Amino acid sequence: xxxxxxxxxxxxxxxxxxxxxxxxxxxxxxxxxxxxxxxxxxxxxxxxxxxxxxxxxxxxxxxxxxxxxxxxxxxxxxxxxxxxxxxxxxxxxxxxxxxxxxxxxxxxxxxxxxxxxxxxxxxxxxxxxxxxxxxxxxxxxxxxxxxxxxxxxxxxxxxxxxxxxxxxxxxxxxxxxxxxxxxxxxxxxxxxxxxxxxxxxxxxxxxxxxxxxxxxxxxxxxxxxxxxxxxxxxxxxxxxxxxxxxxxxxxxxxxxxxxxxxxxxxxxxxxxxxxxxxxxxxxxxxxxxxxxxxxxxxxxxxxxxxxxxxxxxxxxxxxxxxxxxxxxxxxxxxxxxxxxxxxxxxxxxxxxxxxxxxxxxxxxxxxxxxxxxxxxxxxxxxxxxxxxxxxxxxxxxxxxxxxxxxxxxxxxxxxxxxxxxxxxxxxxxxxxxxxxxxxxxxxxxxxxxxxxxxxxxxxxxxxxxxxxxxxxxxxxxxxxxxxxxxxxxxxxxxxxxxxxxxxxxxxxxxxxxxxxxxxxxxxxxxxxxxxxxxxxxxxxxxxxxxxxxxxxxxxxxxxxxxxxxxxxxxxxxxxxxxxxxxxxxxxxxxxxxxxxxxxxxxxxxxxxxxxxxxxxxxxxxxxxxxxxxxxxxxx
Amino acid sequence: xxxxxxxxxxxxxxxxxxxxxxxxxxxxxxxxxxxxxxxxxxxxxxxxxxxxxxxxxxxxxxxxxxxxxxxxxxxxxxxxxxxxxxxxxxxxxxxxxxxxxxxxxxxxxxxxxxxxxxxxxxxxxxxxxxxxxx
Numbered sequence: 001x002x003x004x005x006x007x008x009x010x011x012x013x014x015x016x017x018x019x020x021x022x023x024x025x026x027x028x029x030x031x032x033x034x035x036x037x038x039x040x041x042x043x044x045x046x047x048x049x050x051x052x053x054x055x056x057x058x059x060x061x062x063x064x065x066x067x068x069x070x071x072x073x074x075x076x077x078x079x080x081x082x083x084x085x086x087x088x089x090x091x092x093x094x095x096x097x098x099x100x101x102x103x104x105x106x107x108x109x110x111x112x113x114x115x116x117x118x119x120x121x122x123x124x125x126x127x128x129x130x131x132x133x134x135x136x137x138x139x140x141x142x143x144x145x146x147x148x149x150x151x152x153x154x155x156x157x158x159x160x161x162x163x164x165x166x167x168x169x170x171x172x173x174x175x176x177x178x179x180x181x182x183x184x185x186x187x188x189x190x191x192x193x194x195x196x197x198x199x200x201x202x203x204x205x206x207x208x209x210x211x212x213x214x215x216x217x218x219x220x221x222x223x224x225x226x227x228x229x230x231x232x233x234x235x236x237x238x239x240x241x242x243x244x245x246x247x248x249x250x251x252x253x254x255x256x257x258x259x260x261x262x263x264x265x266x267x268x269x270x271x272x273x274x275x276x277x278x279x280x281x282x283x284x285x286x287x288x289x290x291x292x293x294x295x296x297x298x299x300x301x302x303x304x305x306x307x308x309x310x311x312x313x314x315x316x317x318x319x320x321x322x323x324x325x326x327x328x329x330x331x332x333x334x335x336x337x338x339x340x341x342x343x344x345x346x347x348x349x350x351x352x353x354x355x356x357x358x359x360x361x362x363x364x365x366x367x368x369x370x371x372x373x374x375x376x377x378x379x380x381x382x383x384x385x386x387x388x389x390x391x392x393x394x395x396x397x398x399x400x401x402x403x404x405x406x407x408x409x410x411x412x413x414x415x416x417x418x419x420x421x422x423x424x425x426x427x428x429x430x431x432x433x434x435x436x437x438x439x440x441x442x443x444x445x446x447x448x449x450x451x452x453x454x455x456x457x458x459x460x461x462x463x464x465x466x467x468x469x470x471x472x473x474x475x476x477x478x479x480x481x482x483x484x485x486x487x488x489x490x491x492x493x494x495x496x497x498x499x500x501x502x503x504x505x506x507x508x509x510x511x512x513x514x515x516x517x518x519x520x521x522x523x524x525x526x527x528x529x530x531x532x533x534x535x536x537x538x539x540x541x542x543x544x545x546x547x548x549x550x551x552x553x554x555x556x557x558x559x560x561x562x563x564x565x566x567x568x569x570x571x572x573x574x575x576x577x578x579x580x581x582x583x584x585x586x587x588x589x590x591x592x593x594x595x596x597x598x599x600x601x602x603x604x605x606x607x608x609x610x611x612x613x614x615x616x617x618x619x620x621x622x623x624x625x626x627x628x629x630x631x632x633x634x635x
Numbered sequence: 636x637x638x639x640x641x642x643x644x645x646x647x648x649x650x651x652x653x654x655x656x657x658x659x660x661x662x663x664x665x666x667x668x669x670x671x672x673x674x675x676x677x678x679x680x681x682x683x684x685x686x687x688x689x690x691x692x693x694x695x696x697x698x699x700x701x702x703x704x705x706x707x708x709x710x711x712x713x714x715x716x717x718x719x720x721x722x723x724x725x726x727x728x729x730x731x732x733x734x735x736x737x738x739x740x741x742x743x744x745x746x747x748x749x750x751x752x753x754x755x756x757x758x759x760x761x762x763x764x765x766x767x768x769x
Contacts, residue, residue, distance in 0.1 A: 046688070
């Protein structure tokens with residue numbers, strides 16, 4: 001008797017397996033003819049087998065995070081990993097809101113309710129923003145007058161909704177389903193009213209860590225259900241306080257339109273807060289940003305295992321990154337490194353560098369919250385977190401293109417704008433965040449892919465660092481880092497006015513190498529001078545290490561900038577061997593014989609494309625210069 | 636005296652789709668040789684499109700033709716369809732002729748298929764009558 005092959009999933013293959021099986025017997029011989037009764041029976045058998053096999057296959061797929069397709073399956077598996085998918089997030093703007101009150105309003109305190117709507121309009125559609133919390137401020141006197149000043153007020157887009165749930169014997173621990181799919185769960189407030197007649201309110205707080213919850217903690221736990229709605233669960237008097245029969249749970253929250261209102265800048269408030277003749281003024285702090293739709297299946301698939309790896313603890317650098325990125329949607333990128341890899345090594349510390357989303361700022365408040373609420377409760381005892389500001393190195397690009405006009409209908413202008421777009425795409429998708437390197441070959445590919453008519457691409461990168469003085473007219477010592485091996489006599493800055501012993505001069509910085517800095521290695525250091533516009537050396541202002549790209553300026557005094565600039569741009573050419581720009585600190589080791597240079601990670605460096613516009617007044621050169629020329633046939 | 640037993644060799648063996656039990660053994664009955672092919676031809680004629688799983692075009696859609704205007708055109712289509720159907724799916728039958736007659740009194744088609752079964756010498760005739768029930 002033939003063996004029956006049971007590994008097939010496809011209908012035809014299953015049927016063929018059954019036919020092969022029947023070849024091992026002599027009772028029936030007509031299984032191979034389509035009209036035979038046996039063939040009809042085989043169809044039925046194969047269909048049934050196929051049906052069961054597919055069902056089993058799909059069931060098995062839905063059991064694993066990597067292969068599950070249904071959102072409910074992915075969410076359910078993520079739940080077992082302790083991960084709650086991120087809800088939609090409303091765009092949040094920061095405004096300074098002031099109210100000069102009506103004369104009839106005599107109180108020295110004013111409460112701005114979280115229910116006061118602020119309106120904005122985008123594409124002829126009105127959107128409403130609400131304060132995230134109710135804020136109380138005292139009256140104070142400022143230039144605008146005596147009134148109430150709500151500084152750095154965060155307002156979030158959406159509709160504020162309140163739902164009430166009556167607790168009975170069956171739902172004392174929940175679950176209570178929030179009946180809105182686009183709820184921003186960071187705006188949820190849960191209050192429990194004692195009963196329908198006793199209006200006393202207790203506020204319950206979200207917990208994700210059971211170890212912090214006792215039997216009397218007024219805690220709720222959040223999770224996503226099979227329909228994509230969020231559920232609130234309460235305690236059972238063992239882990240968290242159980243609700244009483246007759247309690248009324250009041251849940252209010254914001255449902256949001258996601259990122260639709262990102263970039264909203266202009267807000268108005270029509271509510272009368274103190275009286276008819278009050279004067280309300282809104283000043284924009286930061287435009288709306290951070291709006292997001294609900295976390296996608298792919299994102300859950302990627303994030304849940306990493307979240308599980310951290311086990312809600314901050315131990316490795318990726319733990320820190322995962323926790324910090326989840327905590328604040330204003331953060332665009334995050335780099336974390338241990339003190340042992342720092343330069344110089346500082347043991348017992350973890351260094352964190354953050355870059356904000358476009359249009360956002362990360363305030364000291366945000367950093368304090370991350371330190372105290374996110375990291376400290378989860379980090380090992382004795383490890384201190386320290387924030388390091390990101391440093392930006394701008395890459396100036398001179399791109400030379402030769403294209404064959406016979407093979408394309410594009411004009412040279414269109415090719416030029418295509419290359420501009422490709423460069424922007426490269427920087428926006430692969431750079432502009434912490435700890436990412438610039439590779440000439442990658443940009444080359446992006447550019448080459450814009451048109452098959454491009455025959456040759458020549459990319460010359462240069463570096464630019466920018467420095468804004470703390471205060472004009474005062475001497476300042478500063479260290480700037482190009483993070484690359486650089487070439488002597490290529491440093492030049494934009495023009496600025498500086499106080500030098502004999503008066504105020506328009507100057508720029510240039511470098512002059514010390515003796516012994518020879519081609520092709522150009523190893524060693526040099527001096528930085530301030531030159532006037534006749535190229536006379538007026539003053540020595542610092543030194544430069546060509547191997548590491550570190551510029552040390554001593555007691556530089558800037559009395560004013562030229563044009564509309566508010567900082568000095570300092571350009572330099574990387575060494576010919578170093579066309580790829582890496583986010584590494586190059587450190588000269590202390591060995592005096594070799595004076596070798598070693599690379600250490602400098603994770604707080606962000607590489608950006610130089611967006612400088614040509615400016616004859618300041619001497620600024622164009623950041624991205626694309627030169628397109630046509631191919632001339634070889635002789 | 637020695638008894639000579641002749642073993643009957645069956646070319647074709649199929650299940651009887653009537654599923655009548657064998658009167659002696661009680662087992663499922665079989666159709667063999669010419670009868671097996673005849674049963675297969677009937678099954679093919681009665682098979683409509685989309686009946687067989689994962690093979691939507693297998694069949695002749697003869698049932699659908701019963702709802703067309705009764706006349707020479709439909710008769711020609713039925714004849715042609717049956718011929719094509721047998722040629723495509725029943726290699727054991729070599730069709731000589733298909734004749735379709737309109738039974739005007741009871742709104743039916745009488746179908747005569749004259750064919751040879753491969754391996755058997757005598758000509759066969761399959762008669763069936765098709766009539767729409769609603």
